[in-house]
Amino acid sequence: xxxxxxxxxxxxxxxxxxxxxxxxxxxxxxxxxxxxxxxxxxxxxxxxxxxxxxxxxxxxxxxxxxxxxxxxxxxxxxxxxxxxxxxxxxxxxxxxxxxxxxxxxxxxxxxxxxxxxxxxxxxxxxxxxxxxxxxxxxxxxxxxxxxxxxxxxxxxxxxxxxxxxxxxxxxxxxxxxxxxxxxxxxxxxxxxxxxxxxxxxxxxxxxxxxxxxxxxxxxxxxxxxxxxxxxxxxxxxxxxxxxxxxxxxxxxxxxxxxxxxxxxxxxxxxxxxxxxxxxxxxxxxxxxxxxxxxxxxxxxxxxxxxxxxxxxxxxxxxxxxxxxxxxxxxxxxxxxxxxxxxxxxxxxxxxxxxxxxxxxxxxxxxxxxxxxxxxxxxxxxxxxxxxxxxxxxxxxxxxxxxxxxxxxxxxxxxxxxxxxxxxxxxxxxxxxxx
Amino acid sequence: xxxxxxxxxxxxxxxxxxxxxxxxxxxxxxxxxxxxxxxxxxxxxxxxxxxxxxxxxxxxxxxxxxxxxxxxxxxxxxxxxxxxxxxxxxxxxxxxxxxxxxxxxxxxxxxxxxxxxxxxxxxxxxxxxxxxxxxxxxxxxxxxxxxxxxxxxxxxxxxxxxxxxxxxxxxxxxxxxxxxxxxxxxxxxxxxxxxxxxxxxxxxxxxxxxxxxxxxxxxxxxxxxxxxxxxxxxxxxxxxxxxxxxxxxxxxxxxxxxxxxxxxxxxxxxxxxxxxxxxxxxxxxxxxxxxxxxxxxxxxxxxxxxxxxxxxxxxxxxxxxxxxxxxxxxxxxxxxxxxxxxxxxxxxxxxxxxxxxxxxxxxxxxxxxxxxxxxxxxxxxxxxxxxxxxxxxxxxxxxxxxxxxxxxxxxxxxxxxxxxxxxxxxxxxxxxxxxxxxxxxxxxxxxxxxxxxxxxxxxxxxxxxxxxxxxxxxxxxxxxxxxxxxxxxxxxxxxxxxxxxxxxxxxxxxxxxxxxxxxxxxxxxxxxxxxxxxxxxxxxxxxxxxxx
Numbered sequence: 001x002x003x004x005x006x007x008x009x010x011x012x013x014x015x016x017x018x019x020x021x022x023x024x025x026x027x028x029x030x031x032x033x034x035x036x037x038x039x040x041x042x043x044x045x046x047x048x049x050x051x052x053x054x055x056x057x058x059x060x061x062x063x064x065x066x067x068x069x070x071x072x073x074x075x076x077x078x079x080x081x082x083x084x085x086x087x088x089x090x091x092x093x094x095x096x097x098x099x100x101x102x103x104x105x106x107x108x109x110x111x112x113x114x115x116x117x118x119x120x121x122x123x124x125x126x127x128x129x130x131x132x133x134x135x136x137x138x139x140x141x142x143x144x145x146x147x148x149x150x151x152x153x154x155x156x157x158x159x160x161x162x163x164x165x166x167x168x169x170x171x172x173x174x175x176x177x178x179x180x181x182x183x184x185x186x187x188x189x190x191x192x193x194x195x196x197x198x199x200x201x202x203x204x205x206x207x208x209x210x211x212x213x214x215x216x217x218x219x220x221x222x223x224x225x226x227x228x229x230x231x232x233x234x235x236x237x238x239x240x241x242x243x244x245x246x247x248x249x250x251x252x253x254x255x256x257x258x259x260x261x262x263x264x265x266x267x268x269x270x271x272x273x274x275x276x277x278x279x280x281x282x283x284x285x286x287x288x289x290x291x292x293x294x295x296x297x298x299x300x301x302x303x304x305x306x307x308x309x310x311x312x313x314x315x316x317x318x319x320x321x322x323x324x325x326x327x328x329x330x331x332x333x334x335x336x337x338x339x340x341x342x343x344x345x346x347x348x349x350x351x352x353x354x355x356x357x358x359x360x361x362x363x364x365x366x367x368x369x370x371x372x373x374x375x376x377x378x379x380x381x382x383x384x385x386x387x388x389x390x391x392x393x394x395x396x397x398x399x400x401x402x403x404x405x406x407x408x409x410x411x412x413x414x415x416x417x418x419x420x421x422x423x424x425x426x427x428x429x430x431x432x433x434x
Numbered sequence: 435x436x437x438x439x440x441x442x443x444x445x446x447x448x449x450x451x452x453x454x455x456x457x458x459x460x461x462x463x464x465x466x467x468x469x470x471x472x473x474x475x476x477x478x479x480x481x482x483x484x485x486x487x488x489x490x491x492x493x494x495x496x497x498x499x500x501x502x503x504x505x506x507x508x509x510x511x512x513x514x515x516x517x518x519x520x521x522x523x524x525x526x527x528x529x530x531x532x533x534x535x536x537x538x539x540x541x542x543x544x545x546x547x548x549x550x551x552x553x554x555x556x557x558x559x560x561x562x563x564x565x566x567x568x569x570x571x572x573x574x575x576x577x578x579x580x581x582x583x584x585x586x587x588x589x590x591x592x593x594x595x596x597x598x599x600x601x602x603x604x605x606x607x608x609x610x611x612x613x614x615x616x617x618x619x620x621x622x623x624x625x626x627x628x629x630x631x632x633x634x635x636x637x638x639x640x641x642x643x644x645x646x647x648x649x650x651x652x653x654x655x656x657x658x659x660x661x662x663x664x665x666x667x668x669x670x671x672x673x674x675x676x677x678x679x680x681x682x683x684x685x686x687x688x689x690x691x692x693x694x695x696x697x698x699x700x701x702x703x704x705x706x707x708x709x710x711x712x713x714x715x716x717x718x719x720x721x722x723x724x725x726x727x728x729x730x731x732x733x734x735x736x737x738x739x740x741x742x743x744x745x746x747x748x749x750x751x752x753x754x755x756x757x758x759x760x761x762x763x764x765x766x767x768x769x770x771x772x773x774x775x776x777x778x779x780x781x782x783x784x785x786x787x788x789x790x791x792x793x794x795x796x797x798x799x800x801x802x803x804x805x806x807x808x809x810x811x812x813x814x815x816x817x818x819x820x821x822x823x824x825x826x827x828x829x830x831x832x833x834x835x836x837x838x839x840x841x842x843x844x845x846x847x848x849x850x851x852x853x854x855x856x857x858x859x860x861x862x863x864x865x866x867x868x869x870x871x872x873x874x875x876x877x878x879x880x881x882x883x884x885x886x887x888x889x890x891x892x893x894x895x896x897x898x899x900x901x902x903x904x905x906x907x908x909x910x911x912x913x914x915x916x917x918x919x920x921x922x923x924x925x926x927x928x929x930x931x932x933x934x935x936x937x938x939x940x941x942x943x944x945x946x947x948x949x950x951x952x953x954x955x956x957x958x959x960x961x962x963x964x965x966x967x968x969x970x971x972x973x974x975x976x977x978x979x980x981x982x
Binding site: 044046048049052177205206207208210211212213215216217219220226227228240243244247248250251252253256257260269272274275276277278281377379380381385387 | 481509551553555556559560563644648651652691692695698699702796799804805806808809810811816817818820826828829830831900901902904905906910942945946949950951954
């Protein structure tokens, strides 16, 4: 896989100037009296599969806001750029959005590595980034607002569900080999051990990006799970590798009734592109399901289908995150009466906006939001049936309490602390070092 | 909040009652009303209400209960939206052929949009399986009975044990008999009588069963304080011996399994590399768009499947020639349009074909969207060939392995015994001499490239069965393909075959120790070292042409 990565990298090196040229060609001359909103999602390359939808979601939300009369009496204008799934290009494009287009806020990124790439730029130029995807935590920037789930809003509740409701005793932590799965699994391992799970009852496995030959790993999981104790797989396997993984599980006769797999990266959008037969009954933990029956959600789904002009398109969790994030930003700008980044950053903390699944999301001082946690079983129509949910919203925790090194650290962007990395023991803020 | 409340297993009694009612033959004169009530709860209720309704349905002893429950488990129980009526439907194309769930009256064909499926959760599914298993224990069909026994072999309680014993007394079929006897033997291992236990262990040590291994392990293991869980040392010794014997067999099975995994990974490598072995190996063209030609093959499979959704198996078979043709045509177009102007300039060819690969990817994105497309797997290609509890070979990998060998043999025959093959070899060995002999080299180049591309398309059909069909499909295989071709020896098809299989097997033997990431790196390092020693690969091309 090492080779494939380097190969992809070289491809992207070549792609970058082409894409940049194309973007320069397409970007139009903007009128002066608008508020610009940057949309930084890959429209080509590997991540296009997930991120294109978010770009469309943003355009829909901006469109809707304009129909309502815009913001502060001005029209909103979307500035869409394509970072082409190329991590360094994310930083370049973010710089372009902030310096050239002078956008008031950026909505974008998907992978953690793209966010980490944008981070120094957005901090240097004092911008605002809304990041809509569930991630590994251990970060809180003054300039980033995390509308996706932190580990305590997805991974930990999912493990609790497996442990308490399904009586799981043996654990397979399977993930793709990069920062999100590694950090999440580190947190989960510490959590499981704290709950008294024996080390030999935990199996950890990492695979390269896009791994497609799962035969031996599934055979191992099968063996691991056949020791007479209830076993479950906690999967942080990302993107394309999921389909062959579930197919292999199905073919080797591992059913969801014997060894359930709970995934953190498989949502409605991913399910719409695959044969769902082998996945039926497996689990996913999210903060939103399209199948949740509320009037708000029904209206959102209808709006999306009308906007995209395709009745078969689905909605998913990161879309809801953008929906909440965008509306919070609108409220904050109205509250501050200006789009000035410092004023908006201050105004954002404490802003509340209703979730699509019921309940109210609130922007917390650590720049994370409160969300409900839902666990669903996959059905053969690619939708989820909710089998468990928290009875109230859970506050996002930037620094995990289960890792010894991050336990004393908190993030609080209100006075007097005003720090994303504050050590409660030493009473020191270590600044923006992640 | 915990939605499906955990209900105690009160099925037992209910099932028994239903069983008796069926044995006593039910000329049911009960009114349909209670049945309708239960069905209404299944239709609308929450998951926990649905669970109660299922139990209620069993208690009702209605002759349709079993049919309805089976339909529910199979996902065939539907509700007609505008009439709010429960029906059982068989899917045909986009429609359902439905019958009334209660009266079994034929209701004709209805489109999928007008019906909704009744959802289940894992818990309901496994409970249903048990309930249906008990009801089917006395079915007429041998296979149904065997499945019923297997469905219930996990949690055996005294009541089930009685049921099994009753069945065993009248059972005629050898397989079902054996399955029940095994369950009884396993129970016997927990018996109070020491001799019975020892007899059971001795008998079971020849069985390749997971339950046996787990039971034996439990006997021989020490607990946290270092005391044996089993107090009786005779039992422990005999269990230990049995476990050693079974473990010996397990090691054999796991080696067989690993070899099979390696061969099947090798088959995928060979399939994806063999087209490249022709264009790169024989023609010397570095075709970076090779992976995208595979992608085109995979998308062809998708399109054909969309055209004939009712004939999954046939659509896969038809996709093979179709993918070959389409990829070959695209390949010829690339050769005629671009590559022929760049012969002898490998760097420029590399860049140009790389551009072509990006172009093809983006084209596919525009036509089919950047999302992955779903290619369904026909029934005969899913599941596995279960030899015993420890050894099973998955069908899709098995077919791909055979398919790979067929493609390889056919290709060798084409190159050895056809006019095209002769010309290809002639041009590969000495272009100018071949031209002097009157071989239309330009045309042969196009045909060769078309052949290589066509094979890539065929590989795409196979890949569509094991991985994602999406715009990035090709990227993930191109490097592996080059690796196999270079390792095997450029210009040698047999080398590609041997290289593919040996890399596959090496990878699978390394994986358990090193993990998937490190195994790949190790293989790559090995190849680099190998190429340093033997730059021309496993089977170097011999002769004057090779030296030039």
